[in-house]
Amino acid sequence: MYDETQLKIIDATMTLIIEKGYSGATTKNIAKLAGVNESTIFRRFDGKKEIVIAAMELPKWNPGLSESDFTYHGDLEEDLTSFSRIYMSKVTPQMVKISIGLRSAELEGAALPGIMKVPMVFKKVLMNYFTQMIANGNMRDCNVESISLQFIAMNFGYIFLDASFGDKLVGVSKEEYIRNSIRVFVSGIREK
Structure with a gap:
């Protein structure tokens, strides 16, 4: 798909985007970090935007979450714990x-489809799951989209805080956070 030089350019670009935006x-x-001439970048890609779009196709730079990653058995706490871990x-x-x-006006939304894949997949899985759990009488009737967004926010929030502040703010392990937050979350949605 991409040759070694292109991959070096992609990796350098994404590394710098993480560091500097x-x-x-x-x-x-990018050229300096990739160990290539700046002109090589433009021979291999039309520009920085195309490098980012190429990166969104690679597992190293896009988590590639899919619906098939999620399986469930009908036990809210067990299933949602598994969902969070995945x-x-x-x-x-x-x-x-x-x-x-990647949040930049310069990209004009070019990277947005790649960024949106993960939350859209997770939302779809959750909405289907919660709809089924309500129909089976395993959880109380509620707005499925709203509860799905709450669950996404709960999970993304931990990762965001960890990415932004690390142990300066986050003093609980990921696993402990998952266990505690799922227990509280499930107690709020479980059918009484």
Whole structure:
């Protein structure tokens, strides 16, 4: 798909975007980090925007979450704990930093489809799951989209805080956070 030089350019670009944001990742700095001439970048890609779009296709720079990643058995606490673990194993602090670094008017939404894939997949899985759990009488009737967004926010919030502040703010392990937050979340939605 991409040759070694292109991959070096993609990796350098995304590394700099994490560190400096999209605007701060200049082609001069990309070339230096990739170990290529700046002109090589433009021979291999039309520009920085095309490099980002190429990166969104690669597992290293896009977590590739899919509906098939999620299986469930009908036990709210067990299933949602599994969902959180899967989500947090793929949506890492690095992925959050990429997402933040790609928020730029210069991209004009070019990276948005790649960034939106993960939350859209997770939302769809959750909405289907919660709809089924309500129909089976396993949880109280509620607005499925709203509860799905709450669950996404609960999971993304931990990763965002960890990516942004690390142990300066986050004093609980990911696993402990998952266990505690799922227990509280499930107690609020379980059918009484």
